Amino acid sequence: xxxxxxxxxxxxxxxxxxxxxxxxxxxxxxxxxxxxxxxxxxxxxxxxxxxxxxxxxxxxxxxxxxxxxxxxxxxxxxxxxxxxxxxxxxxxxxxxxxxxxxxxxxxxxxxxxxxxxxxxxxxxxxxxxxxxxxxxxxxxxxxxxxxxxxxxxxxxxxxxxxxxxxxxxxxxxxxxxxxxxxxxxxxxxxxxxxxxxxxxxxxxxxxxxxxxxxxxxxxxxxxxxxxxxxxx
Numbered sequence: 001x002x003x004x005x006x007x008x009x010x011x012x013x014x015x016x017x018x019x020x021x022x023x024x025x026x027x028x029x030x031x032x033x034x035x036x037x038x039x040x041x042x043x044x045x046x047x048x049x050x051x052x053x054x055x056x057x058x059x060x061x062x063x064x065x066x067x068x069x070x071x072x073x074x075x076x077x078x079x080x081x082x083x084x085x086x087x088x089x090x091x092x093x094x095x096x097x098x099x100x101x102x103x104x105x106x107x108x109x110x111x112x113x114x115x116x117x118x119x120x121x122x123x124x125x126x127x128x129x130x131x132x133x134x135x136x137x138x139x140x141x142x143x144x145x146x147x148x149x150x151x152x153x154x155x156x157x158x159x160x161x162x163x164x165x166x167x168x169x170x171x172x173x174x175x176x177x178x179x180x181x182x183x184x185x186x187x188x189x190x191x192x193x194x195x196x197x198x199x200x201x202x203x204x205x206x207x208x209x210x211x212x213x214x215x216x217x218x219x220x221x222x223x224x225x226x227x228x229x230x231x232x
Contacts, residue, residue: 003188005188005189006186006189007186007189007193009180009183009184009186009189010180010184010186010189010190010193013180013183013184016176016179016180017173017176017177017180017193017194017197019171019176020171020172020173020174020175020176020177021173021197021201023170023171023172023173024159024162024172024173024174024201025159025201027090027093027094027097027162027165027170027172028155028158028159028162030094031094031097031098031101031158031162032101032155032158032159034094034098034102035097035098035100035101035102035105035158036101036105036151036155038098038099038101038102038105038106039101039102039103039104039105039106039108039109040105040109042057042060042061042102042103042105042106042109043105043106043107043109043110043113044135045057046058046061046106046110047110047113057106060103061103061106061107063103064099064100064102064103064104065103065104065107069096069097069100069161069164070164070167072096072099072100073092073093073096073164073165073167073168074167074168076092076095076096077089077092077093077096077168078168080092089165089168089169089170090170092168093162093165093168093170097158097161097162100158101154101155101158104154105151105154108147108150108151108154109143109147109151111147111150112143112144112146112147112150113139113140113143115143115146115147116139116142116143116146120134120138120139120142121134121138121139123138124137124138124139144216144217145217148209148213148217152205152206152209152210152213155205155209156202156205156206156209159201159202159205160198160202162174163198166178173194173197173198174194177190177191177193177194
């Protein structure tokens with residue numbers, strides 16, 4: 001192998017990669033927040049007594065989960081202008097990511113809610129809580145504890161999937177890497193460094209979610225009470 005490694009051209013343009021990294025983190029963070037909210041609403045609504053609502057949400061979940069994210073992105077960015085709906089690259093990317101994550105999150109949350117014993121819901125209703133109060137005050141936290149590992153994995157996968165946003169011109173990490181590759185012709189070095197950035201970012205996501213899980217769901221032992229003094 002006669003290949004000579006030269007990382008200097010990549011290091012000299014590290015500011016471009018860092019700029020793309022910031023965009024990737026920002027887009028991922030916003031998509032996770034909005035996608036989780038959409039999935040939470042979808043999971044609550046899919047348990048509705050209204051058949052038509054369950055059918056609509058079921059169709060949405062199946063349609064999104066069984067088509068590629070790239071195709072969904074192209075439909076929003078390139079297809080909708082045919083109907084007179086034109087979106088800039090960031091808006092189209094955000095909608096595609098939120099809609100995609102919302103479908104997967106709906107199923108994850110629904111599974112977590114189904115895992116909570118029905119007796120907790122019945123007990124809440126018996127105490128006079130409304131169904132909405134029972135959902136948010138009684139059912140949601142134990143359900144989130146059950147589904148949290150799956151949600152964390154899905155959120156990390158979403159962050160990695162943002163690399164396809166470069167296909168519509170979003171200046172994310174992968175887009176900046178492509179620009180550097182075009183300018184330097186050092187593909188091996190460029191994409192090795194880029195993969196290192198994605199790996200580090202994924203590990204940071206996993207660490208952040210593990211910390212969040214510990215903060216929210218760790219069951220701390222209560223402080224030991226001082227011994228009581230017997231009185232005579």
